[in-house]
Amino acid sequence: MDSFVVVWGRRRLGKSTLIRKVLGPKDIYFQADQSKSVLQRALLAKTAAASFEGLDSVTYPGWEELFRTLGRYSKEAFTLCLDEFPYLVEQSPELPSVLQRLLDESSLGYNIIICGSSQKMMHGLILDSSSPLYGHATAILKLSPLRLPYLQDALGLDDISAVETYSVFGGVPRYWNLIEGYGSLRDAVFSEVFSAQGTLYEEPSKILHDDMKDIVQASTILSFVGNGANRLSEIAGRCGEPATNLTRPLAKLIELGLLEKEIPFGENPKNTKKTLYKVSDPYMRFYYKFLAPNRSFIEMGRLKPIGEILGLEFNDFVANEWERLCRNAVSGNSIGGILFGEARRWWGAFSRNEQCEIDVVSESIDKKYLLVGECKWRDDIDSEGLKEELLKKAASLPFVKNHSIIPAVFLKSTDSKETDWVLTPRDVITLNG
Numbered sequence: 455m456d457s458f459v460v461v462w463g464r465r466r467l468g469k470s471t472l473i474r475k476v477l478g479p480k481d482i483y484f485q486a487d488q489s490k491s492v493l494q495r496a497l498l499a500k501t502a503a504a505s506f507e508g509l510d511s512v513t514y515p516g517w518e519e520l521f522r523t524l525g526r527y528s529k530e531a532f533t534l535c536l537d538e539f540p541y542l543v544e545q546s547p548e549l550p551s552v553l554q555r556l557l558d559e560s561s562l563g564y565n566i567i568i569c570g571s572s573q574k575m576m577h578g579l580i581l582d583s584s585s586p587l588y589g590h591a592t593a594i595l596k597l598s599p600l601r602l603p604y605l606q607d608a609l610g611l612d613d614i615s616a617v618e619t620y621s622v623f624g625g626v627p628r629y630w631n632l633i634e635g636y637g638s639l640r641d642a643v644f645s646e647v648f649s650a651q652g653t654l655y656e657e658p659s660k661i662l663h664d665d666m667k668d669i670v671q672a673s674t675i676l677s678f679v680g681n682g683a684n685r686l687s688e689i690a691g692r693c694g695e696p697a698t699n700l701t702r703p704l705a706k707l708i709e710l711g712l713l714e715k716e717i718p719f720g721e722n723p724k725n726t727k728k729t730l731y732k733v734s735d736p737y738m739r740f741y742y743k744f745l746a747p748n749r750s751f752i753e754m755g756r757l758k759p760i761g762e763i764l765g766l767e768f769n770d771f772v773a774n775e776w777e778r779l780c781r782n783a784v785s786g787n788s789i790g791g792i793l794f795g796e797a798r799r800w801w802g803a804f805s806r807n808e809q810c811e812i813d814v815v816s817e818s819i820d821k822k823y824l825l826v827g828e829c830k831w832r833d834d835i836d837s838e839g840l841k842e843e844l845l846k847k848a849a850s851l852p853f854v855k856n857h858s859i860i861p862a863v864f865l866k867s868t869d870s871k872e873t874d875w876v877l878t879p880r881d882v883i884t885l886n887g
Contacts, residue, residue: 457533457565458557458590462576463597464711465661466628469569472597473535480505481533482524491545495520498536505532518552525563532564539568540575550579554586573710574665598711599625599735602779603887609634613879614866617831621775624736629654640764647745648752648760655752658741665710671703676712676733680742684716684730704731712738719798719815720853728801736775743771773831776882777813780829780864783877783885784816790860790874793819797827804850812847814862824848824857829864837868837876 461469470485477483482505484498492513499510499520506527514520524534536542543549556562570576579585580594605623606616608630619639623629632653633642646652658676659669666672671693678692686704690697707713714734717726733739744767745752748760777799784797797816804810814827826848828840840863848859864877 456557456560456562457592458553458587459565459567460576460580460591460594461567461569461597462573462580462595463571464573465571465664466626467597467599468627469571469597470537471627473537473567473569477533477535480530481535483535483537485537486539486541488541488544491517491542494542494545502527502534516552517546517549518556521552521556521562525561528563533567534564535567535569537569538571539579540570540572543575543579550586554590557587557590572664574706600627601625601886603883605630606883613883615639616883617776617779617879618772620779621736621772622740626737629737643764644757644761647741648757650752654737654741655745658738661712661738666703666706668703672707675700675703675707676738677742677746679713679731680733680739681747684732686729686731689731711735716799718802719800719812739774740771743767769831773829776831776864776866777829779882779886780827780877781814781816783864783882784814784825784827784862787885789825789862792823792825792860794823794825795819797825800851802852810847810850812844812851814864815851817857822858823860824851824854825860825862826851827862827864831866833867835865835868837863837865841875 461473463469474483482498482502484501486494489497495514495517496510499514502524503510506524509523509527514523553566557566579587580591582588602616602620602625605611605620605625606613608627609616609619611619619633622639622643623633632646633639636642636645646654649655658673662669662672674693675689678689683689683692686697686700689704690700693700704713708715712733712735714732715723716730716732717723718728721728733742744760744764748763751757751759781797781799784794786796787794794816795818797814799811799813800815801811802809812826813829814825816825817823818825826844828844830840841861844861844863845859848854848861861875862877863875864882866879868876868878
């Protein structure tokens, strides 16, 4: 049986690199573009002619003829990779049906890999039950951003630098490759981000263009959310639109992994009124926090104001990602020999006049323990005082009854000799593995 493998995920994750790594010398790799289908077939035939002499000597009226001819030329099994497959489908909507027919016959004599960055199209082509290719894939590989320890290993960073770098560039391998040669994170940011010639200067537009019909609306939403409009009413107010108009674009941005919903620990997602929206992708969050509001300065080449803003606000920016990393470190892991479930933030009222927030809350799998954690990304923290304050807040939580409290303080640095309740960047990086 011919194998049909699907590889998909957002741009820059290394899909094409991964595929090229596994292809052999006789395999065919073809990267599509947005040109007409007749030209695409001619280009594929020319590429394949390097392995099958004479394949490009004729013009192919359709994809089926080209695919069948490839099978007749081959004397042994090989793999054909069609990268950026959605571009081919845009010009040839019949292509999925053609592939379906050929795969059903099981007579091609070679394997096919399709790959694409348009998550909407790839999902629709493969996972939508109405699609001709639904159920035909031998394997489906969706690539996601890599975790923090991989960045540290790839760039050889110390623990604090790894957290700070991940806060800006997240788990996207191509970004890591771009910044690898710079002497500092600041140098990398000013060269690749805060420069009109920088590779990542227009990155959000490229990502949104792959999957969103209304790029302007999507970018506007991300900008407002990235600068503190976290409730639906706030987002709608700043966009100048009814909240009902934002339901679909918000859902789409969440589906693409660019936005996420946050609800307090213990709340039911189906009926809570406390939902907050957050930009979930680190680079998008950095872009809309620091670059988008200061684009005019960059276009004029005046980077000093941005440098001042970055110096004042960068630690707070990293602190938000540090909290997320700490929650991830707890979720599904053993802390002090106790296995915990999903960790979330909690916020709410102890009384009419007393509001409270706890950065990390997680219940143990056996429901006997409740871990409560405070996260700080600055130096000179009184860890003992922070622990006592944390325990005092935890005692008033509405869901604390019948639980033993496990305090955890997540610190950028500490001189505390206690190790059972103080977690450092080294601990968090390890637990995020």
